[in-house]
Amino acid sequence: MTLTTTLTDLANPTRFLSLTARVLPWLTAATAILLAIGLYQSALAPDDYQQGATVKIMFIHVPNAWLSMFVWSVMSVAALGTLVWRHPLADVAAKAAAPIGAAFTFLALVTGSLWGRPMWGTYWEWDARLTSVLILFLMYLGLMALWRAVEDPSRAARAAAVLTLVGAINLPIIKFSVDWWNTLHQPASVFRMGGPTLDRSFLIPLLVMAVAFSLLFVTLHLAAMRNEILRRRVRSLQMMQASRQAA
Amino acid sequence: MTALTALIRRDIRIALRVGGGALIGVLFFLTVVVLMPFAIGPDLALLARLGPAILWLGALLASLLTLDRLFMADHDDGSLDLIAMSRTPLELSCAAKALAHWIAAGVPLIVATPVLGLLLNLDAGSTLAVALTLLVGTPALTFTGIIGAALAVTLHRGGLLLAVLVLPLSIPVLIFGVAASEAAISGPVSFGTPFSILAALSLVSFVVGPFAAAASLRHGLD
Amino acid sequence: MLSGLDFSVSSGQALAVTGANGSGKTSLLRTIAGHIALTGGSIDLEGGEPELTLAEQAHYLGHRDALKPALSVLENLSFWRDFLGGEISDAGQCLKLVGIEHARHLPAAYLSAGQRRRLSIARLLTVRRPIWLLDEPTSALDSAGQTLFANVTRDHLARGGVVVAATHAPLGLEAKELRIGGRT
Numbered sequence: 001m002t003l004t005t006t007l008t009d010l011a012n013p014t015r016f017l018s019l020t021a022r023v024l025p026w027l028t029a030a031t032a033i034l035l036a037i038g039l040y041q042s043a044l045a046p047d048d049y050q051q052g053a054t055v056k057i058m059f060i061h062v063p064n065a066w067l068s069m070f071v072w073s074v075m076s077v078a079a080l081g082t083l084v085w086r087h088p089l090a091d092v093a094a095k096a097a098a099p100i101g102a103a104f105t106f107l108a109l110v111t112g113s114l115w116g117r118p119m120w121g122t123y124w125e126w127d128a129r130l131t132s133v134l135i136l137f138l139m140y141l142g143l144m145a146l147w148r149a150v151e152d153p154s155r156a157a158r159a160a161a162v163l164t165l166v167g168a169i170n171l172p173i174i175k176f177s178v179d180w181w182n183t184l185h186q187p188a189s190v191f192r193m194g195g196p197t198l199d200r201s202f203l204i205p206l207l208v209m210a211v212a213f214s215l216l217f218v219t220l221h222l223a224a225m226r227n228e229i230l231r232r233r234v235r236s237l238q239m240m241q242a243s244r245q246a247a
Numbered sequence: 248m249t250a251l252t253a254l255i256r257r258d259i260r261i262a263l264r265v266g267g268g269a270l271i272g273v274l275f276f277l278t279v280v281v282l283m284p285f286a287i288g289p290d291l292a293l294l295a296r297l298g299p300a301i302l303w304l305g306a307l308l309a310s311l312l313t314l315d316r317l318f319m320a321d322h323d324d325g326s327l328d329l330i331a332m333s334r335t336p337l338e339l340s341c342a343a344k345a346l347a348h349w350i351a352a353g354v355p356l357i358v359a360t361p362v363l364g365l366l367l368n369l370d371a372g373s374t375l376a377v378a379l380t381l382l383v384g385t386p387a388l389t390f391t392g393i394i395g396a397a398l399a400v401t402l403h404r405g406g407l408l409l410a411v412l413v414l415p416l417s418i419p420v421l422i423f424g425v426a427a428s429e430a431a432i433s434g435p436v437s438f439g440t441p442f443s444i445l446a447a448l449s450l451v452s453f454v455v456g457p458f459a460a461a462a463s464l465r466h467g468l469d
Numbered sequence: 470m471l472s473g474l475d476f477s478v479s480s481g482q483a484l485a486v487t488g489a490n491g492s493g494k495t496s497l498l499r500t501i502a503g504h505i506a507l508t509g510g511s512i513d514l515e516g517g518e519p520e521l522t523l524a525e526q527a528h529y530l531g532h533r534d535a536l537k538p539a540l541s542v543l544e545n546l547s548f549w550r551d552f553l554g555g556e557i558s559d560a561g562q563c564l565k566l567v568g569i570e571h572a573r574h575l576p577a578a579y580l581s582a583g584q585r586r587r588l589s590i591a592r593l594l595t596v597r598r599p600i601w602l603l604d605e606p607t608s609a610l611d612s613a614g615q616t617l618f619a620n621v622t623r624d625h626l627a628r629g630g631v632v633v634a635a636t637h638a639p640l641g642l643e644a645k646e647l648r649i650g651g652r653t
Binding site: 250251252253255256257260261264265323324326328329330331332333334335339468 | 499503504505518521524525527529531533535536537539540544547548549551552553554555589618
């Protein structure tokens with residue numbers, strides 16, 4: 001039993017490193033191309049008859065907002081991987097995802113507040129949805145603080161996994177808060193009963209951008225996981241170095 | 248002087264490394280301020296009026312939270328014994344540690360203030376006024392706070408006891424900090440009067456804090 | 470707690486304070502270091518630098534190693550060198566002497582108990598102090614470490630230093646013994 005665990009410990013991250021080394025260049029290229037197409041299409045999209053050119057913030061804001069929640073779900077699956085299946089890469093995946101998720105959430109908040117300025121006349125409005133995204137951002141930061149507070153990553157992993165799963169309860173609240181509380185914020189308009197209300201000229205660039213940002217996340221996440229694995233190797237090499245007796 | 252700069256640089260380094268508490272203070276500040284509207288309600292006009300008070304209370308609690316381990320960590324690993332025995336007067340070492348703490352944990356709070364001002368619907372001028380009063384007032388919080396941190400070592404208890412000891416000491420700072428910010432925003436008192444008193448409180452704390460902390464540490468070592 | 474003690478140590482001499490657990494060896498050292506106030510009697514230093522107190526001319530090596538796990542080995546040592554001041558020698562050289570030079574840039578968190586002790590001994594060497602107050606200096610040290618410690622202490626005594634060490638184990642050098650607490 002212990003032998004097999006040790007073997008997977010050694011084999012899996014190594015296989016992961018060599019696999020991602022081959023995949024990452026292609027992923028990076030695909031992300032760059034798709035982002036370029038998406039941005040070009042967004043620039044060409046017509047102005048909204050009510051909102052004017054500011055509507056184009058949507059093409060950045062919405063993918064970021066989607067990803068802010070999606071990354072937490074990825075982390076929740078990884079947390080299950082840590083707690084239930086004890087997969088050796090699970091806590092690496094969870095740790096690597098947190099800063100990226102925090103960055104997407106931050107961008108969603110910033111673009112949202114820039115969008116809100118011309119719409120509402122104020123950068124910030126305490127409406128249900130914005131507020132729950134802000135709480136999500138705080139939870140990302142808290143999780144990152146937890147990872148930083150403990151020097152030994154395997155000890156931090158379980159605590160972080162529990163916190164991630166508890167935080168996952170927050171995700172549905174964000175998604176449906178628009179319907180629960182009737183507020184100033186735009187009602188959800190893409191996935192609504194009876195099909196999208198968004199015009200095709202907006203919808204296509206938005207979907208392209210959403211796919212591009214998802215690819216961006218996958219690329220960044222794999223790269224960050226590689227860094228984390230290497231960082232842990234450096235750490236254990238350093239510990240071996242420290243315990244080496246001076247000749 | 249080398250001794251003091253070495254101490255300041257060490258403390259800042261530790262605060263910024265893995266396990267250090269500098270950025271957790273900012274996160275705590277952010278969280279406290281975000282919680283306020285849930286209790287008060289999302290009324291922007293009301294939030295703008297309460298803004299300076301909320302920011303000051305948040306900064307007060309955040310700087311208190313991180314003070315907890317200031318001397319306790321050095322006591323637990325034996326560093327405090329050596330610091331007390333050194334040729335640098337203990338008063339100066341206490342002042343250096345307080346300064347390092349303010350740079351690592353206090354300055355980030357001031358930097359975060361504009362973002363939080365945005366959340367509380369404060370306009371640019373008001374946010375600037377609050378940030379300015381925090382810049383002048385938070386050193387007083389740190390330098391009076393070290394007295395509590397030193398007592399915590401003496402009594403072998405930190406956490407809540409520290410809060411109970413230090414919070415009453417910081418009431419004058421809170422009064423004049425909020426008064427100065429509100430004077431800048433709405434009047435009728437001129438900004439200069441409470442602001443000068445706030446600055447004076449900080450200057451007094453530079454003297455009183457280190458001496459009181461050193462005195463209590465001397466008795467606390469055994 | 471301790472009473473009726475009368476002892477003297479002169480330059481170049483080591484005093485080994487022995488006694489059962491709880492007999493007050495640590496308290497005696499901490500009293501000499503100035504951490505515990507004397508309730509009666511006196512501790513006098515003849516010679517030395519007149520403007521400095523005894524504590525300011527002494528090194529104290531306690532149970533705890535005064536190391537910050539987040540800082541590297543060299544950062545820990547350089548801090549104490551800069552903070553304690555006085556007559557100093559090269560920190561890197563001292564690390565080499567105590568046998569942890571290979572770990573100089575690694576966080577102190579990775580050191581074993583024996584290596585932490587060696588790093589503390591490096592502090593005694595980096596900054597010159599005539600009086601060494603050592604509390605169980607050889608605990609956690611392996612036999613090579615104990616030899617190293619004995620050599621280092623002998624050098625210090627040869628330069629006219631004074632050593633007061635609380636100990637259970639033999640120090641591995643010539644020392645006057647002060648037995649406290651025991652009624653035998």
